[in-house]
Amino acid sequence: MKMPSVTIDAGVLAAPPEYGTVDDAHRYVETLLDWRKLLDEPWVAIYMSEGASEALFADGLYPLRDNLKKLFAANGIVEYDVNTVARVVDTLLQLTPSFETYFRIRDVLAEKLSTNPDILRLSAGDKLQSDLARCVILIAILRLHCREPIRDHSLILRHAPKQVVNVRAIIHEIDHDRNDLSALPTHPEVFEGNVLICDDFRGLIECLDESSILVSSTDNVGLETAIRIALYKSRLGRGEDPDWNDVRGLRIGLSFFETVKMSCTDQASSFPAKVLRAIVETLDGENLAAVHALRTGPGGDDPQQMRGADGAMRRDIDYEFHLHYWQCDDGMVELATVVTHNDFTIPG
Amino acid sequence: MITKWKVFNFKSIQKETELKFAPLTVFTGANSSGKSTFLQTILLVAQTLAHKVSSRSVVLNGAFTRLGQFDDLRSVDSTADQIVIGWTCQPLHDPQSRRVLGLRRSRFYYGRSRHALSSVSCEIAFDTDDSGAQKEITQIQPRLFSSQLSALIRDPEEGDRRSFVTIRRTSILSDTSKQKWMDACDSDELLARASLQYEVECDEDSLADIREDFVSAVPAGCLLRHFLPDRLSLGVNMTAEDVQTILNVIAGEGLRGMPQRYYADREIAVPAAVIDFILNLAGNVGDDVRRALSERLQHGPDLLGSSMVSLEHLSDALRSVHSSFRRELRQQMAEAEELAKLVNDSVRAERKEELAVIPFRPPGAIAEASWYLDHFFSTAVQYLGPLRDEPKSLYPLAPTANPSDVGLKGEHTAAVLDLHKSRPIRYIPSTAFVEAEVKAKPVTRSLEAAVVDWLQYLGVADSVQSRDRGKFGHELKVNVSGHNQSHDLTHVGVGVSQVLPILVASLLAEPDTTLVFEQPELHLHPKVQTLLADFFLSMTVLGKQCIVETHSEYLINRLRFRTAAAGEKNPWISALRVYFVERPPEGSTFREVKINEYGAVMDWPEGFFDQSQQEAEAILRAAAKKRKTQRGK
Structure with a gap:
């Protein structure tokens, strides 16, 4: 699976200023928890600049207990204590792998960097700004030029005014160990690229391309990740406040991944999105006109195929392909196969 | 259940220190800060009342702890002569009979059934006789200086009534009022004469109770069972x-x-x-x-x-x-x-x-309170120390007076488990703790099933079997996770032998028992330490009080998590008290660490489990510095 990845800007970990509001404090903690959660998730890789701690120290934003203490005291926050929040920040700083090590790219010498919108001015200190600038250019370069594109890679900032930030800079030199950056424009040409940015979990999911994750997946983890993202986005689209972990009704059958991969490989690039939409509609009980029972024979009165108390169902993906699944007696949906039009089989 | 405990002038506790206890009371703090010292006073009282020789006011060296002699215990640099220990207990009552649960174990029951013994307070002070020939003896067997016992009786018809008796040692020679009573005793009435060395004061109601039998009675002295009044000596004008x-x-x-x-x-x-x-x-x-x-x-x-x-x-x-x-x-x-x-x-x-x-006999409420304390401390206080008996293939027979006692090091666990393994016990199954919000509903199963349930939850073993091997002792075998074969404890990690005594002792304990654990987390993986907190919480639901001395941040964090995850009727807020003990030069200080409904620690004390935080910061600071240096080269 092509694993989605993110880089957290060190500024995200800095405590809001003492004059911050109650909402600032709560949002800070909630965002920290979101990113902390990503560390344990198998479907996403999370990175941080190796200069993050140094920048925070240099700008006087770490250790953050004093700052947090003032913020919590000023706003009467009793839901969290400073040490516990600081522990989450420490964990992120200590356990998050280094972006530079993973992408084998360390530093860049550049000038006349500009971003649109201007995200650099949002940094809380000079060192943080400098570190962010370095990350922005490096990510933009990687997104545009490396052979293994990291198109989904998002940069997590404290505040993201837009989803895509355009980057312009004159690049003099890059310190890296890669062998796929030969086409890079160098001085006096201007490098132009972009980075995806987000400031919360929802923004991150919106940046992700579930279809490409599905296509690149090699096992059920990738498949389930793609389904989760599609489900999350669908629910967001309906105006809900979705819970990432709320996929309790889903079970993936033994043959399902194989048949999905086969059909996605053979079909047009829009097909994975159609499969995911069909799955999401099945899980959320939508577009019921596209669903009917999968019967034992061709007649409309033929009995439904059953597996004990579980009933077989067929949902149209498009005119040619159909999703077969079990509507289980315990309320679960067990995805069985993706089949062509004339195929009415379903594995038991 | 113990609800308050007071200590003064005892080892590092120089100042009068009174702490409120909850069903789960946790002591944390640096080494030698005074945590164990505080617990030792509980053990001191328990081993005193369990001691067969009732003439000893306090038993410094007994079944639970060996404290040495009086001068070892009195705070250094103290000007006070007496060591003071005081406490309050709230008996649990049987919901049907309204009888005090602790007294059900008694051979007899005294008390007016429509009354309920609501709380019992006691405070004792003891010292030595530094002047006379008794000096050496009183160092090992200190003298009672005073004892105060009070009982709060809840009467649904007449309201609450507090009875008390105060007993103070006095000099018969210098107390002229004592002399006439001394003269009234025959020379062979040694006990009666000895009882007059104490002056006794009662509340008016208790005195009225006494005067229903003797109109002229004045309390002139007291015969003691350790420090509790056993018989009042009434001075009577015949x-x-x-x-x-x-x-x-x-x-x-x-x-x-x-x-x-x-x-x-x-x-x-x-x-x-x-x-x-x-x-x-x-x-x-x-x-x-x-x-x-x-x-x-x-x-x-x-x-x-x-x-x-x-x-x-x-x-x-x-x-x-x-x-x-x-x-x-x-x-x-x-x-x-x-x-x-x-x-x-x-x-x-x-x-x-x-x-x-x-x-x-002492007046009704006082007698009832005295008997409750006697039974509570001699039978319902159990202690498991920090060190365990080394794992053995076979646990040799060892004499123990109490068939439910796993021993200070858990050395009798195999025998106790084997003896009681089929005994039905009421406990909270571990499944109650699977969800964040606990739904604690007691079930009744055999002791063995309950132990296995919690061993599996803690992740240290899948099953446990005990077997009586006659004169060789008892065999204890466990199946560890993922293996079908049984092994004795020498072939599995020490976690099992560390945890098993805790489970057996706690599950077997009756309601209104106080279980004292010193560092139960020793040798345990952080995950087991975390889950052990759930076990202690399950005990509190059943009215079994746990007093835990710990260095485990994991255990504390789990308690915080349970508090945060609990619903509106948060049972853990009142069930939990955490004390952080520090040792400045002027003696141990005990500071309550308040955990609020969100699981947050309000007013986090400096030094309270912030070591790893400080280390993390130091590591990051050092790493940042090194990186800067390396880049500068």
Whole structure:
């Protein structure tokens, strides 16, 4: 699976200023928890600049207990204590792998960097700004030029005014160990690229391309990740406040991944999105006109195929392909196969 | 359950320190800060009351702990002579019978059933005799300086009532009021004479209870069981008692008015003037009545060779009168205002004032409180120390008085488990703790099933089997996760032998038991430490109090998590108290770490599990510095 990845800007970990509001404090903690959660998730890789701690120290934003203490005291926050929040920040700083090590790219010498919108001015200190600038250019370069594109890679900032930030800079030199950056424009040409940015979990999911994750997946983890993202986005689209972990009704059958991969490989690039939409509609009980029972024979009165108390169902993906699944007696949906039009089989 | 504990002048606890206890009370803090010291005072009280020799005020070196001698215990640089320990307990009551649960274990039950013993407080002070020949002995067996016992009785009809008794050691020689009672004791009444070395004070209600039996009684001394009042020594004016007894018998209840215990061997002579008065009143009822009564009185047994009539004979004579006349005669005696004065004057005219010291049970509430404490501390306080017996293939037979006692090091766990493995016990299954919000519903299963349930939850073993191997002792085997074969404890990690005694002791304990654990987390993986907190919480639901001394941040964090995850009716807020112990130069200080409904620590004390935080910051700071240096090269 092509694993989605993110880089957290060190500024995200800095405590809001003492004059911050109650909402600032709560949002800070909630965002920290979101990113902390990503560390344990198998479907996403999370990175941080190796200069993050140094920048925070240099700008006087770490250790953050004093700052947090003032913020919590000023706003009467009793839901969290400073040490516990600081522990989450420490964990992120200590356990998050280094972006530079993973992408084998360390530093860049550049000038006349500009971003649109201007995200650099949002940094809380000079060192943080400098570190962010370095990350922005490096990510933009990687997104545009490396052979293994990291198109989904998002940069997590404290505040993201837009989803895509355009980057312009004159690049003099890059310190890296890669062998796929030969086409890079160098001085006096201007490098132009972009980075995806987000400031919360929802923004991150919106940046992700579930279809490409599905296509690149090699096992059920990738498949389930793609389904989760599609489900999350669908629910967001309906105006809900979705819970990432709320996929309790889903079970993936033994043959399902194989048949999905086969059909996605053979079909047009829009097909994975159609499969995911069909799955999401099945899980959320939508577009019921596209669903009917999968019967034992061709007649409309033929009995439904059953597996004990579980009933077989067929949902149209498009005119040619159909999703077969079990509507289980315990309320679960067990995805069985993706089949062509004339195929009415379903594995038991 | 213990609800308060006070210590003064004991080792590092120099200042008076009173802490409130909850069903789960946790002590944390640096080494040698005073955590164990505080717990030692609980063990000291428990081992004292469990000790068979009741004449020892406090037992410094006993079954739970060996504390040395008094001078080792008194705070260094202290100016106070006495060590003080005080506490309050709240008995659990059976919801049906309303009886105190602790006393159900007793062979007998005393108390008024409509009353409920709501709380019992006790405070003892002990010291040594540095002046005399007793110096060496009192270092090992300190003297009681004072003991205060109070009981709060909840009476649904009359409201709450507090009874107390205060006992203080006093010098008989210098206390002149004691001398007359000392003179009243025969020289061979050693216990009675010894009891007078204490002065006793009671509340008015308790005194009134005593004076229902002895109108002239004053508490003159006390016989102690360790530091609890076993028998009060009442100073009694027997002349006044005889006057009252005569009045009770002739004008009141008949012989029922005579306390049999104290008059079984004692004859009371009724003065002739009183007999004449009674006969006159009988004449008012009828001449036949007078005549019959007179005749009857003349044929009574001689009293001490004299012609006086004994009170018993007078009572018999009165009973021989026909009931209708007897009622009339008694009514006349009861209405005769001059009778009381006549009896008093004539008795006192005929004999010298006579004093006595009488041993008497303490008043009802005090006796009940005393018995509760005695039973609670001698049977319901259990202690498991930090160190475990090394794992063995076979656990040899070891003598233990209590078949439920796993031992201070868990050395009897195999035997206890084998003995009780089929015994049904009530416990909270581990499944209650699978969800963040606990739904604790007790179930009843065998001890073995309950132990296995929690071993699996803690992730240290899948099953446990115990077997009696006769004279060789007991065998204990476990199946560890993922393996079908049973192994004895020498072939599995020490986690099992660390945890098993905790589970067996706790699950087997009765409600209203206090379990004291020192560093239960030793040798345990952080995950097991975390889940062990759930086990302790499950105990509190069943009325079993856990007092835990720990260095485990994981355990504390789990308790915080449970508090945060609990719903609106948060049961853990009131069930949990955490104390952080520090040791500045002026002695141990105990600071309560308040965990709020969100699981957050309010006013986080400096040094309270912030070491790893500081280390993390130091690591990051060092790493950032090194990186900067390397880049500068």
